[in-house]
Amino acid sequence: MSYAVKELFLTLQGEGVHAGRRAVFVRFAGCNLWSGLERDRARAVCKFCDTDFVGIDGPGGGRFADGAVLADAAASAWGPDRDRRFAVLTGGEPMLQIDDALVDALHDRGFEIAIETNGTLPVHPGIDWVCVSPKAGSHVVQRSGDELKLVWPQAGSDPDECERWDFAHRLVQPLDDPDYEHNRAAAIAFAMERPRWRLSLQTHKLLGLR
Ligand SMILES: C[S@@+](CC[C@H](N)C(=O)[O-])C[C@H]1O[C@@H](n2cnc3c(N)ncnc32)[C@H](O)[C@@H]1O
C-alpha cells in the first residue's frame, strides 16, 4: 500500500508521558472525524482540531510508495544513529493508513513506534506505545493502551466512562481554542479533583517547536 503523508519532521514529543523526547513525527493525511476543511468544521464529529492534515504538501510530506520508502524517510530525518529511535505516527487519523508493512519497516530500522489516535479504529498490534484521545460523539473501540489523553473541556465526553477503560496513564490536556485560559484552569481543576489523572500541556506550542 502507498501512504499519503502531510508532513514528516524531527522534533520533541510535545504532549503526554513522552513529552520532551526526541521523535520523528509522521503526520498522515486525512481523518474519519473531520474533512479538515473549515467549511465542514461546525458539522464535523471532531470540531476543535488544531491541525492541518489535508493533502501531502507539507515539509517532508508526499506520497510514499511502500513501507520501506516511508521508513527510510523517517530514518533519514532521525539521522544515522540507531539508538533510541522513536517515531510518532499521527495525523489526521493514522490508523486509516498504518499496516503491517509500515510497522515492520519502522521496526527493521530500529524505531520504537508510538501512535496518536482517536481510538475509533483498532490500533495495529505492533505499535509499541498507544495514545488514545477520545472525541465526544464518536465510538471508541480502542479502550486499552498506554495513555488516554482527554482534551478538556469537551461537551458530551464522560470522564467516568474513560476511567473504566484499561490505560496505564490518564492525562487531561487543555483545549487550545480562544478560551485557552479558561480551559487551562478547567483542566487543572480536573486533575486536582481526580488523582488518577495528570495534566498534559502542549509543550511544543509553549516552546515554539513544531
Ligand atoms: C491532531 S490529533 C491527531 C491524532 C488523532 N486523530 C487524535 O485525535 O488523537 C493529535 C492530538 O492533538 C489533540 N488535539 C487536537 N486539537 C486540539 C486542541 N485544539 N487542543 C488540544 N489538543 C488538541 C488530539 O486530541 C490528539 O491528542
Ligand SMILES: Nc1nc2[nH]cc(C(=O)O)c2c(=O)[nH]1
Ligand atoms: N512536537 C509535537 N508534539 C506533538 N504531540 C502530538 C502532536 C500531534 O499533533 O499529534 C504533536 C505535534 O504536532 N508536535
Ligand code: SF4
Ligand atoms: S480526530 Fe484528531 S485529526 Fe481528526 S479532527 Fe479530531 S483531533 Fe483532528
Ligand SMILES: [Mg+2]
Ligand atoms: Mg498537534
